[in-house]
Amino acid sequence: MGSLKVEHIYKTFDIGSVDGNCESVMTALYDVSFEITEGTCVVFGGENGSGKSVLMSIIAGIEEPDKGTVNVDCGIPSGEKKVGLVFQEAETQILGETPSEDIAFGPKNLGWNRQRVEEAVKSALEKTGLTAKKDFPARFLSGGEKRRLAVACMLAMDLPVIILDEPYANLDYIGVKQVNQLLIRLKKEGKTVIVLTHEIEKCLGLADRFIVLFQGKKVFDGAASDAVKQNLEQWNIRNPFNKYESVSDLIWR
Structure with a gap:
């Protein structure tokens, strides 16, 4: 379906002058490398601003790195689209009046x-x-349905690599379950699936691998079962194994 090789990616952004003095740059990604074999589901964790979305925009061909290379090996001719990116705000990707048109x-x-x-x-x-909603006004779909619609657009083009950026944002319990059922289906079909999230408790059990970005650098790359043994809080990620035994525990501290 689609293997992915990322080598030594660097990306900086010019953020203008600081206090009216010299020009300043922000390093979004620093020497990020990894390989993903086809048919693998990989979850990328990291706090907001860790570089996850920038990295995936580079993989999807939306952004260009300052240095480094991205190679998707899937048998599709060079120049054709290989990677589908579902944005956090999936509604912005809707172009048709109905799901069928879109x-x-x-x-x-x-x-x-x-x-x-x-x-x-x-x-x-x-x-x-989404068959039952094929002629429904696309703008009035639920949040989970809009994300499924965005993925459906990727499936229709038979894209081998599908990236979902914060797929659980603003979803209720039903919406989260819908997204996870879709991820399970994509895995069964052999698609290469990448999920970017800071809500790892909702999907880490689906991951073949877990990668953490922190301040633009890759700081962990391994099995999900090994990830929860790490001190995730040092990278500003809440450990999903925190226990709830009483109502007083239901506060994130």
Whole structure:
């Protein structure tokens, strides 16, 4: 489906002058490298501003690194789209009036014939559980449904690598379960799935691997079972194994 190799990625941003003096830059990513084999589900953890979203924008081809390379090996000809990125605000990716129209947008731009587009749309709707909403106004879907719709657009184009950026943001319990069921399905289909989140307690059990970014650097890369043995708080990540035994425990301290 799609293996991914990231080598020595650096990225800085010019943030202008400081106190009217010299120009200043912010280092978003510093020498980040890793490989992901095809069909793997990898969760990336890290506090806000750790560099997760910048890194995935580079992998998806939206941003260019200052240095380093990204290679996606999936059998798709060079120049064609290989990576799908579902933004935290999935609504911003909706282009069609209905889910059917929205999903068809990508395949049509690829020049597929009508029958192939219709088949791709039907399949993507079924895989994401949106068949019953295929002609529903897309803007009025729930948060979880909008994220599933964004993934359906990637599935319709048969993209081998799918990235979800903070997929649980602003979702209720039902929405979280819907997203996780979709992740399970993507894993079964052999897609390479990357999830960026600081809510690791909601999905770490689905991960084949866990990578932590902290202040632009990769500080942990290993099995999820090993991750929870680390002092995650040193990277401003709450350990998901914290226990709740009484109402008084239900406060994040």
